Amino acid sequence: xxxxxxxxxxxxxxxxxxxxxxxxxxxxxxxxxxxxxxxxxxxxxxxxxxxxxxxxxxxxxxxxxxxxxxxxxxxxxxxxxxxxxxxxxxxxxxxxxxxxxxxxxxxxxxxxxxxxxxxxxxxxxxxxxxxxxxxxxxxxxxxxxxxxxxxxxxxxxxxxxxxxxxxxxxxxxxxxxxxxxxxxxxxxxxxxxxxxxxxxxxxxxxxxxxxxxxxxxxxxxxxxxxxxxxxxxxxxxxxxxxxxxxxxxxxxxxxxxxxxxxxxxxxxxxxxxxxxxxxxxxxxxxxxxxxxx
Numbered sequence: 001x002x003x004x005x006x007x008x009x010x011x012x013x014x015x016x017x018x019x020x021x022x023x024x025x026x027x028x029x030x031x032x033x034x035x036x037x038x039x040x041x042x043x044x045x046x047x048x049x050x051x052x053x054x055x056x057x058x059x060x061x062x063x064x065x066x067x068x069x070x071x072x073x074x075x076x077x078x079x080x081x082x083x084x085x086x087x088x089x090x091x092x093x094x095x096x097x098x099x100x101x102x103x104x105x106x107x108x109x110x111x112x113x114x115x116x117x118x119x120x121x122x123x124x125x126x127x128x129x130x131x132x133x134x135x136x137x138x139x140x141x142x143x144x145x146x147x148x149x150x151x152x153x154x155x156x157x158x159x160x161x162x163x164x165x166x167x168x169x170x171x172x173x174x175x176x177x178x179x180x181x182x183x184x185x186x187x188x189x190x191x192x193x194x195x196x197x198x199x200x201x202x203x204x205x206x207x208x209x210x211x212x213x214x215x216x217x218x219x220x221x222x223x224x225x226x227x228x229x230x231x232x233x234x235x236x237x238x239x240x241x242x243x244x245x246x247x248x249x250x251x252x253x254x255x256x257x258x259x260x261x262x263x264x265x266x267x268x269x270x271x272x273x274x275x276x277x278x279x280x281x282x283x284x285x286x287x288x289x290x291x292x293x
Contacts, residue, residue, distance in 0.1 A: 037076040037083075039272040042228060044069065046265030048095055048114070053258040055238070060100060060257075063112050067093025069265060075124075085122035091115070097150060116146025120163075136167040138179065153197055159234070160187040163214060173223040179216050185209040188236065190256055200245045205256045208237025218269070226269040233262040 045066050052061040069091040076083040092115040100107050120142035127135045140163040148155040165181015190205040212233040220226040239256035246252045 037074055037085075040073045040226070040269050041272060042071045042073075042226075042267040042269035044265060044267035046091065046230070046263050048093070048261075048263050050095075050259065050261045052099075053260075055257075057258075060105075062098045063095050065093065065095030067091050067095065067114055067263075069267070071267065071269075073269075081126050083124050083126070085124060087118075087120045087122070089118040091117070091146075110151065113149045114146055116144065116157075118142060118144045124167075132171055134169055134171055136169070137164075138167055138181070139164050154193045156191040156193075158187075158189040159185050161185045165214070174220050176220075177218050179214075181214055183212050183214050183233075185234070185236075188239075190239070192254070192256075194244060194254065198247050198249075199252075199254070200247055201242075203242040203244065203254075205239040205242065205254070207239045207256045207259060210235035210237055220271075224271050226271065228265075228267045228269050230265040230267070231263070232265075233260075235260055 046069050048063070048065060048067050050061075050063040051059050053059050069089050071087065071089045073085065073087050075085040092113075094111050094113045097108070097110045097112045120140050123139045125137045125139075127137075129135050142161050142163065144157075144159045144161070146157050148157070161183050163181055163183040165179055167177060167179040169175065169177030186209075188207045188209060190207060192202065192205060194202040212235045214230075214232045216228060216230040218226050218228040236256070236259045238258050241253045241255045244252055244254055
C-alpha cells in the first residue's frame with residue numbers, strides 16, 4: 001500500500017526464522033534427495049517490475065530493476081507416469097522506486113529492497129507423444145513470501161497459489177523443454193506495519209485474487225548444465241478498505257491498490273545428479289501374438 005518513499009537499502013525487516021527454515025529445506029534436499037530422484041541447483045539475475053494503479057486505473061507507482069535468485073529443484077524418479085517434484089527459490093535485490101508521498105502525492109524517486117523465498121510442490125502426469133517427445137500436465141501448489149522495505153516502511157506479503165499448465169520436453173539427458181500455464185492465488189495476506197509509520201492500528205490487508213500467467217523454457221546442452229529462462233507474474237485487484245486513525249492527521253481508509261507484478265529471469269542450472277533416462281515405450285511382441293492364432 002506504499003505511497004510513502006524512503007531511500008535506504010535496509011534488510012532489518014526480513015523474516016529471518018522463515019528464511020532459516022527454507023535454507024534447512026534446501027540443505028536436506030541437497031544431501032538426502034539424490035537417493036530418491038534428480039536434484040539441480042541454479043542461480044542468476046531476474047528483472048522485476050511492480051506497478052500500482054489508482055481507482056481510475058491510472059498508474060501512480062512503479063518499482064523496477066534487477067534482483068538475484070538461487071534455486072533448488074528436486075524431481076522424483078521418472079519411471080512412473082505420475083511423479084512429484086519440488087522447486088525452491090531465494091531472492092533479493094534493490095530496485096528503483098518511482099512513486100509519490102503518502103499525504104501530498106509529491107513525486108519521489110528512491111530505492112526499494114526486496115527479499116523473499118518461494119516454495120512450490122508439483123504433481124506431474126506424463127504422456128509419451130513419440131520416441132523423442134513427452135508431454136507433462138503439471139499441477140502446482142506454492143507459497144511465496146517476500147519483504148518489501150522502502151527505508152523503514154516495511155511490508156510483508158504471503159501468497160498461497162495453485163498453478164496448472166502443460167510442459168513439452170525432449171527425452172534424454174539433453175534437449176529443450178517449454179512450459180506455459182496459469183496461476184491463481186488461493187490466499188493473500190499483507191502486513192503493512194502501519195503502526196510503525198504513525199497509525200494506531202495495523203489491520204491485515206488481503207489483495208484481490210486474479211489469474212496470472214507463467215512460462216519457462218530450458219536448454220540442457222549437456223548432462224550437467226542447463227540454461228533456464230523464467231517468466232512469472234501476479235495480478236492483484238484492490239484489497240478491502242480498513243478504517244484507521246493516522247495519529248496527528250485524523251481518520252483514514254487504508255488499502256492495497258490494484259497491483260501488477262512480472263519477473264523475467266535467466267539462470268544457469270547445474271544438475272547435481274544426472275537424470276535417469278525416460279522409460280521406453282511399451283512394445284508388443286509380434287511373434288508371441290502369432291503363436292496365439
